[in-house]
Amino acid sequence: MFTIEHDFDATVITLIDEGHAGLCEDVTINAFEDCVTLEQIDPLSAEPVRITLSLTQLRDLAAALDLPEGSYRMGGKAV
Template structure:
């Protein structure tokens, strides 16, 4: 299950873990905040005492998206005509 909310300066997507009763422990929700210049992924630590946060630039997010569909190896994105990716 997930929710999508549009705030003033960000879109907030929350991924809510669901499982059949007594099949496995539930994981903490994952919150994804999408801004104009970055994407922030947050999740409560397993101990429940702090929020763990990862910040991606838009370039890093593009590389991640592409990497999910490529085989093992080293890659570098090339800019074309100075227009970026």
């Protein structure tokens, strides 16, 4: 399950883990004009952990989801 909200400066997507015994904490994705952040509460410390991706990194991640193992550059496979 997920939710989508449009705030003033970001689109916020929350991924909710459901349906099995080993549930993970919710993941919140904030899409800003110049970056995307992913946040999840660390169950051991109860503190949020944040990862920030540039738009280039996000583009590369999206492309990588559909590619086989290897090393790539956008526009062709790296040598």
